Amino acid sequence: MFMIHAHVTSWFLALILFFVTYMLYKKNAGKKSKIFHMILRVLYLAILATGGHMLAGYLTDPGIVNNGPIIIKGVLGLVMIGLMEIILVQRKRGEGRLMNWVFFWVSLVLVLFYGYIVLG
Ligand code: HEM
Numbered sequence: 108m109f110m111i112h113a114h115v116t117s118w119f120l121a122l123i124l125f126f127v128t129y130m131l132y133k134k135n136a137g138k139k140s141k142i143f144h145m146i147l148r149v150l151y152l153a154i155l156a157t158g159g160h161m162l163a164g165y166l167t168d169p170g171i172v173n174n175g176p177i178i179i180k181g182v183l184g185l186v187m188i189g190l191m192e193i194i195l196v197q198r199k200r201g202e203g204r205l206m207n208w209v210f211f212w213v214s215l216v217l218v219l220f221y222g223y224i225v226l227g
Pocket residue numbers: 111114115118121154155157158159161162165177180181182183184185187188218219222223226227
């Protein structure tokens with residue numbers, strides 16, 4: 108129970124920080140954006156630690172026959188972290204790629220769908 112709350116809190120905060128950092132890079136707020144980006148990276152670790160811990164628990168539980176959905180959920184979570192990082196680094200360099208945002212929103216919808224509806 109603690110892990111799931113820590114997990115949801117960390118990805119929720121990460122999403123907010125992601126958008127704030129994105130805006131800061133867009134405004135060329137040099138040092139400020141760097142600090143927010145660093146806090147966001149710490150949150151990635153919190154997401155990975157809590158998600159990874161729960162995932163390990165599920166994978167070693169002999170009572171769970173079908174591990175597919177939880178593995179897909181984990182992979183989608185990894186993809187989300189990767190996309191947030193790619194989008195920010197590209198924004199920092201002054202590049203912007205529409206496709207990354209398409210992937211970002213599709214992955215977000217899918218990860219929420221898997222987290223809340225498939226896994227319940
Ligand atoms: C930004 C990235 C992520 C988002 C938005 C996200 C979202 C979610 C959501 C919505 C849930 C369901 C919460 C609930 O039932 O109250 C969840 C649970 C879970 N997530 Fe993530 N997650 C992310 C990253 C990850 C990563 C990287 C992993 C694995 C390495 C992971 C593994 C898990 C596991 C194992 C559960 C438990 C499912 C259950 O008990 O029903 N997540 N996540």
